[in-house]
Amino acid sequence: MTTIDLQxxxxxxxxxxxxxxxxxxxxxxxxxxxxxxxxxxxxxCVLESEELYTRKAGDEITKQLYNFATKGEDRVALRPEMxxxxxxxxxxxxxxxxxxxxxxxxxxxxxxxNMQRGRKREHFQWNMDIIxxxxxxxxxxxxxxxxxxxxxxxxxVGTAKPDVVLRVSxxxxxxxxxxxxxxxxxxxxxxxxxxxxxxxxxxxxxxxxLAKLGLTAESSAAIISLLDTTxxxxxxxKVPADNPGLLAxxxxxxxxxxxxxAHLVKIDLSVIRGLSYYTGTVWELFDASGSLxxxxxxxxxxxxxxxxxxxxxxxMVGFGFGDVVIVEILKERGLxxxxxxxxxxxxxxxxxxxxxxxxxxxxxxRAQGRGVAVDYSGRRFxxxxxxxxxxxxKRLLVLGGDEVKAGVVTVRTLGPEKVEEKxxxxxxxx
Amino acid sequence: MTTIDLQxxxxxxxxxxxxxxxxxxxxxxxxxxxxxxxxxxxxxCVLESEELYTRKAGDEITKQLYNFATKGEDRVALRPEMxxxxxxxxxxxxxxxxxxxxxxxxxxxxxxxNMQRGRKREHFQWNMDIIxxxxxxxxxxxxxxxxxxxxxxxxxVGTAKPDVVLRVSxxxxxxxxxxxxxxxxxxxxxxxxxxxxxxxxxxxxxxxxLAKLGLTAESSAAIISLLDTTxxxxxxxKVPADNPGLLAxxxxxxxxxxxxxAHLVKIDLSVIRGLSYYTGTVWELFDASGSLxxxxxxxxxxxxxxxxxxxxxxxMVGFGFGDVVIVEILKERGLxxxxxxxxxxxxxxxxxxxxxxxxxxxxxxRAQGRGVAVDYSGRRFxxxxxxxxxxxxKRLLVLGGDEVKAGVVTVRTLGPEKVEEKxxxxxxxx
Numbered sequence: 001m002t003t004i005d006l007q008x009x010x011x012x013x014x015x016x017x018x019x020x021x022x023x024x025x026x027x028x029x030x031x032x033x034x035x036x037x038x039x040x041x042x043x044x045c046v047l048e049s050e051e052l053y054t055r056k057a058g059d060e061i062t063k064q065l066y067n068f069a070t071k072g073e074d075r076v077a078l079r080p081e082m083x084x085x086x087x088x089x090x091x092x093x094x095x096x097x098x099x100x101x102x103x104x105x106x107x108x109x110x111x112x113x114n115m116q117r118g119r120k121r122e123h124f125q126w127n128m129d130i131i132x133x134x135x136x137x138x139x140x141x142x143x144x145x146x147x148x149x150x151x152x153x154x155x156x157v158g159t160a161k162p163d164v165v166l167r168v169s170x171x172x173x174x175x176x177x178x179x180x181x182x183x184x185x186x187x188x189x190x191x192x193x194x195x196x197x198x199x200x201x202x203x204x205x206x207x208x209x210l211a212k213l214g215l216t217a218e219s220s221a222a223i224i225s226l227l228d229t230t231x232x233x234x235x236x237x238k239v240p241a242d243n244p245g246l247l248a249x250x251x252x253x254x255x256x257x258x259x260x261x262a263h264l265v266k267i268d269l270s271v272i273r274g275l276s277y278y279t280g281t282v283w284e285l286f287d288a289s290g291s292l293x294x295x296x297x298x299x300x301x302x303x304x305x306x307x308x309x310x311x312x313x314x315x316m317v318g319f320g321f322g323d324v325v326i327v328e329i330l331k332e333r334g335l336x337x338x339x340x341x342x343x344x345x346x347x348x349x350x351x352x353x354x355x356x357x358x359x360x361x362x363x364x365x366r367a368q369g370r371g372v373a374v375d376y377s378g379r380r381f382x383x384x385x386x387x388x389x390x391x392x393x394k395r396l397l398v399l400g401g402d403e404v405k406a407g408v409v410t411v412r413t414l415g416p417e418k419v420e421e422k423x424x425x426x427x428x429x430x
Numbered sequence: 431m432t433t434i435d436l437q438x439x440x441x442x443x444x445x446x447x448x449x450x451x452x453x454x455x456x457x458x459x460x461x462x463x464x465x466x467x468x469x470x471x472x473x474x475c476v477l478e479s480e481e482l483y484t485r486k487a488g489d490e491i492t493k494q495l496y497n498f499a500t501k502g503e504d505r506v507a508l509r510p511e512m513x514x515x516x517x518x519x520x521x522x523x524x525x526x527x528x529x530x531x532x533x534x535x536x537x538x539x540x541x542x543x544n545m546q547r548g549r550k551r552e553h554f555q556w557n558m559d560i561i562x563x564x565x566x567x568x569x570x571x572x573x574x575x576x577x578x579x580x581x582x583x584x585x586x587v588g589t590a591k592p593d594v595v596l597r598v599s600x601x602x603x604x605x606x607x608x609x610x611x612x613x614x615x616x617x618x619x620x621x622x623x624x625x626x627x628x629x630x631x632x633x634x635x636x637x638x639x640l641a642k643l644g645l646t647a648e649s650s651a652a653i654i655s656l657l658d659t660t661x662x663x664x665x666x667x668k669v670p671a672d673n674p675g676l677l678a679x680x681x682x683x684x685x686x687x688x689x690x691x692a693h694l695v696k697i698d699l700s701v702i703r704g705l706s707y708y709t710g711t712v713w714e715l716f717d718a719s720g721s722l723x724x725x726x727x728x729x730x731x732x733x734x735x736x737x738x739x740x741x742x743x744x745x746m747v748g749f750g751f752g753d754v755v756i757v758e759i760l761k762e763r764g765l766x767x768x769x770x771x772x773x774x775x776x777x778x779x780x781x782x783x784x785x786x787x788x789x790x791x792x793x794x795x796r797a798q799g800r801g802v803a804v805d806y807s808g809r810r811f812x813x814x815x816x817x818x819x820x821x822x823x824k825r826l827l828v829l830g831g832d833e834v835k836a837g838v839v840t841v842r843t844l845g846p847e848k849v850e851e852k853x854x855x856x857x858x859x860x
Contacts (some may be wrong), residue, residue, distance in 0.1 A: 003740025004485065004520040009477050009506055014519055017470035017533065019535050024471065036796040038821075039775045040802030041454065042445035045552060046476060046538070047508070055434065066477070068498030071542045075437055078477070089444055094437040098817060102507025103447065108476070112501045122475060135756055137806040144793065171563050258786035259675070259793045306467045320635045355567050356688035363574065366466040373468030376567040377530055386526060391468075 008420060011113075013119030026153075026323060027106055030126040037141060039104040039128055046108060050075040050218030051409040052084045059276050061188070064075040064111040078110040082127045083277070083305070083318065090131055095281035098130025099314075113364070120324055126297075133243060136248050139281045139316045140255035143168075145152055146285055146321065148263045152333040161288075163322060163333075166264045167330040168252065168283040169271040171300075172245030181219045189276035191215075195227060196272035199293075204252055204367065229269040237277055238348070246329045248281060277302040281317065287329060296329065297321035345387040347397045351378065354399040357430050361397060361409065362430030388412055397428075441543075441551030444632045451552070451769040454585075455580035456753060457536055460556040467486055467571060468546075468791065469534040474515035476538060480505040482514045486738060489623060489706050494541040508540035511750065513707070513732070514739075520561055521741040529562025529744075539750075545551065550754055556727075559748030566678050568747045572729055573598075576715055576751065577691045583756070583763040587694060591718075596694045599684065599701040600712040601730075602675030603665055603750045607656055607729045611649045619706035621645075625657060626702035629723075659699040678711060699813070705733040711747065717759060727751035772802040776818040777827045781808065784829040787860050791827060791839065794859030819844055827858075 008014050034041065040117055066076040079085060082105055092098060097243025105127045113119055128145055130138040143166055147157050155163040168371050173190065178188055194209045197365045201209075203224050210220040229235055232249060249267055273282040280301035287296060306314040330336045345365055349358035350351040355376060362372045373391070375384050381398070388396045398410040409428060413419040438444050465470065470481055480497045509515060510821070512535055520527060533558045543549055546682040561569040573596055577587050578583055580770040585593040601622065608618055626637045631639075633654050642648040659665055662679060669676050679697055687691040703712040710731035717726060729749025734745040760766045779788035785806060792802045805814050812851070813855055818826045841857060843849040 004481060004482060004518060004521070006518060008475055008518075009479055009500075010502070010504060012475035012477055014475070014522075015473035016523070017472050020471045020473055035772050035801050036770075036799065038776075040771065041450045042447050043445040043450055043453070045438055045442035045444070047436060047552070049439055052434060064851070066498075066500060068496075069441075070496060072440070074440060085510070088434060088436060090439075092444075093446070098820070102803065110477070122477070133804050133806055136781065136783070137804070140789065141804065147442060148796065171618055173777070176543055232662075254786060258789035309465070327694070341468075341470065342465050342793060346468075351564070355565070355685055357684055359567070359570065359688035361576075366578065369466065371465050371468055373532065374567070374571065376563055376565050402624055 010104050011115055011119075013120065019369075022327065022336055023323065025337055025339050026327065027124075028086070029149055029152050030104075030106060032124075032320075033145050034104040034128060035153065036244040037128070039143050041170060042089060042103050042105050043107065044079070044084075044089060044105075046078055046110070048079050048085060049075050051076040052088065053077055053080060056276065060274060061111065064113055064150065066110045067113055079107060079277075080111045081109055081202065081320065082107045082125065083129070083275075083302070084309075085129075086127070086318070087253070087305050087309050087311070088128055088417070089314075090314070091306060091309055097131070101131040101140070102128070103131065104128040107405070124323040126321040126323075128262060129316060132314060133317070134315040135251040136281060137255055138315075139283070139301065140217055141253055141298075142151060142317065142319050143256065143265070143283065145258040146263055146297060146299075146319065147264060149321075153330060155333075157261070159330075162264055163264050164264060164269040165286050165288045165289055166283055167263070167266050167271045168249065168267040168281065169269050170245035170281050171250050171268065171272075171278055172248070173239055173243060173269060174226070176239050176243050176245065178223070180214075180247075181222070183215070183219075187213065191223070192272050192278070193274060193276055195216055196274040197224060198270065205390060217305050217421045225268040227272075230267060232267050235267060235269065245280070252281065273298055273300050275300075275302075277305045279303045279307070280430065283319075284322075292325065292329065337364070340372045340392045343373050343391045343393045345395045345397060346384070346391070346393045347372060347374045348381075348384050348388075348402040349374070349376065350381075350397060352397070353401060354404055357404055357425065358397075359397050360430040361399075361425070363392075385412075385414075441545055443550065444554070445655070448829055452757065453753065454770050455767055456757065457554070458752065459579055459582050460534075460536060460751075463533040463575050464556075464558060465576065465584065465685040467558070469532040472516075472519060472533050472535050473537065474509070474512070474519060474535075476508055477506050478509050478515060480507040481718075482518065483510060485670040486706065488607070490543065490704060492544055496542055498811045505634045509537060510541045511705075512537045512555065513540055513559070513705075513735070513750075515560055515750065516557070516611055516737050517739050518596050518744075520744070520748050521736060521739055522661065527561070530568070531561040531808055532558070533561065534558040547698045552751040556751040556753075557748060559746060563747070566682040566711060568745075569682055569713070569729075569731065570689060572747065572749050573686065573695075573713065574689040574691055576749065577728060577731075578692060579751075584761060585760075585763075587691070590611075590693070592694055593718055594694060595696050595718045596681065596691070596713055597696050597698040597716060598711065599697065599699050599700045600675035600679050600711050601702070601708055602678070602710055603669055603673060604656070604675075604702070606673050606675065608653070608671050611645075611652070613649075613747050617643065619652070622702050622708070623704060623706055625653060626704040628654065628657060628700065630781060656841055657700040657702075660697060665697060665699065667847070675710065682735050696789070703728055703729075705732075707735045707738070709733045713749075715854075722755065722759065724738050724755055726755050737845055750782070770822045773800045773803050773818075773821045773823045775825045775827060776814070776821070776823045777802060778811075778814050778818075778829060779804070779806065780811075780828070780830040783831060787855065788827075788829050788860040791829075791855070807816055815842075815844075 027052040065077045198206045200244040208222040278300035282300035284295040303315045347358045365372045396412045408422040491510045495507045628636045637650040708730035712730035714725040715727040731747040733745045777788045794803045826842045838852040
């Protein structure tokens with residue numbers, strides 16, 4: 001028979017044990033931060049109803065679905081993002097859910113994207129969401145959690161020249177401005193989706209897209225120039241003092257100060273986010289060196305999503321933090337750890353006659369919680385000890401015929417010391 | 431807008447936080463056992479090439495695929511089981527993989543099954559596989575790992591009336607017998623797939639299916655009666671003394687004795703397993719009470735799979751252990767734990783003016799690794815303390831305007847004692 005294709009499906013990843021150890025470490029940090037912030041983990045199935053994403057058309061995400069019909073003719077899709085599933089679960093809980101709720105998840109998400117520049121078609125995405133809290137204290141908490149994770153991962157978030165920047169905007173600022181141009185409701189969301197792409201496609205193409213939406217050249221130019229606004233003072237100069245977006249940004253900065261992350265925050269109206277459901281604060285976490293064109297993570301407030309799903313008005317805010325970009329950054333900076341295999345003891349029965357006693361010793365040690373590999377390979381000592389050392393084992397327990405006859409096992413401490421002693425089998429319950 | 435469908439896709443599950451805590455506990459036990467046995471975790475994508483499953487037709491599993499074409503017209507499928515992906519990864523490693531290798535994974539697997547009797551269309555499945563070890567020491571180790579998990583989960587696996595039974599067979603016994611009837615190669619695999627269903631469909635339907643394969647009524651009757659063979663002595667009476675299946679069962683029993691699980695093992699030729707790729711030992715773990723018609727877990731040796739994938743001959747053996755049945759059993763017996771939320775402190779700023787100082791205190795406590803929820807809800811004390819207690823918090827830190835003015839925070843120990851004291855803000859870095 002011909003050999004099968006050894007590659008995974010285009011754009012998706014395998015996790016060999018050495019990759020998996022890194023992933024487990026990363027997910028462990030995410031879970032640790034979520035725990036410190038009092039968040040509860042949830043999950044939904046990667047397979048969702050297609051309608052959950054196509055209900056409100058227009059977002060690029062709906063054009064990138066892995067969607068299909070099941071054998072029962074149900075239209076389904078692999079989730080491209082977690083927020084609609086979260087909204088579904090929260091809506092399902094109804095009044096039984098104590099609010100505010102803090103939920104997190106680490107879903108794998110799928111988007112059928114162009115494969116240029118090594119982009120993947122799936123990633124795992126750390127999601128943290130706060131449900132039922134209208135205050136920007138929620139946003140501040142989520143940003144602080146992102147920064148805490150970066151700190152635990154070894155990045156510099158504390159000095160005057162930190163590794164990352166949080167670019168923050170508020171759609172209510174843009175909204176006020178667009179309302180003045182007569183752009184409201186669904187048109188507002190459509191404009192947001194277009195101007196979000198400006199960094200990628202440039203001013204000219206952005207203007208062309210806006211013209212397709214019916215905007216005049218003057219309106220387009222005004223919008224594009226607005227996006228260059230940075231800093232609270234510049235924003236304050238462009239909207240009324242009681243603009244809710246401006247007030248929210250001001251309050252957010254005060255809380256960011258309190259949680260020690262204000263030096264990382266840069267108010268920047270060019271941050272839009274590509275999803276139409278955001279209503280207030282939007283933010284993106286970037287590599288401060290600017291060497292990566294893609295955001296590390298992004299988040300935002302989406303206070304109307306529950307209503308578009310048929311639920312009661314519910315303030316919600318959350319972020320998605322993918323595993324691909326951050327691992328690239330950490331690798332580039334030599335910050336990826338090489339977690340150990342976790343093997344304490346290797347038991348080595350030299351021949352099949354010693355298998356039962358080796359099995360008894362292994363059972364005894366495992367019952368104490370030790371990590372034990374029994375080397376049943378029948379290979380020579382040199383090979384076995386080499387493998388045990390490569391696997392990071394602390395001890396090698398050698399069982400030859402002579403040893404078992406004498407009622408002992410040779411215990412060799414691995415590592416630089418290489419102490420060796422004969423220990424009665426009874427010590428190991430054998 | 432009408433309300434979205436609150437249910438997940440038919441046959442798949444949501445994991446609300448309370449379900450997720452149980453899942454995390456279960457996966458934690460699986461990982462702990464795998465670690466004790468020196469196994470390394472790996473993963474592949476839930477999306478695989480369809481060809482990986484349809485290459486060798488005939489198995490029921492290929493008729494239950496969630497398969498579809500991507501936007502790029504690649505034929506893909508959600509994995510129905512993990513073994514083909516494992517074989518693909520191992521084959522990809524080639525000579526770089528030190529053998530024997532011990533790999534485990536907890537993949538979510540999908541099968542489009544009939545929905546009767548509350549069966550799901552997805553489950554998570556703990557997979558442990560040993561690659562490159564021909565000795566039944568591998569099987570013995572895998573069975574011992576299953577039993578260790580059951581022990582850690584609280585089931586009785588140690589007494590004379592244990593909760594589970596390991597029903598074990600070896601396809602080489604059946605193979606010898608069928609070869610005598612002229613049934614070999616692919617026909618042998620096809621017969622195995624049919625007689626595996628005997629428990630579900632009964633003797634009569636089994637005979638009908640075998641007749642379709644061209645077997646005579648006498649052959650069918652002989653095969654069906656062979657399946658009633660139990661115990662090593664009965665098996666020994668039916669095959670030559672040097673039958674490799676018999677020898678393997680004998681050696682396996684000796685090693686099961688050494689690892690303390692022999693009392694759970696029942697040799698039973700009716701165990702076949704429904705996958706055509708098994709070549710040697712096959713086993714199923716059952717609830718000993720017989721109250722559940724489905725196996726809790728199953729495993730087997732598949733020494734030829736790598737060759738059918740175009741790779742070198744590689745002995746392999748492994749098991750799959752689903753999350754659905756075991757959780758049902760543990761729930762039924764009251765063994766499912768209710769893991770705590772993991773919140774240590776709730777910080778309660780009574781009004782927005784106290785948000786910044788609450789944020790500073792939370793940051794201080796989180797940096798120490800404590801689980802901290804800040805209650806920004808602005809609700810009344812009675813509500814906040816009720817929620818904090820319900821969430822299992824150990825302390826409530828109250829910040830009213832008076833407290834902050836006085837430079838203190840009221841720290842209330844929750845639980846039966848209810849100690850309350852004023853602590854300087856500086857103690858909490860605020």
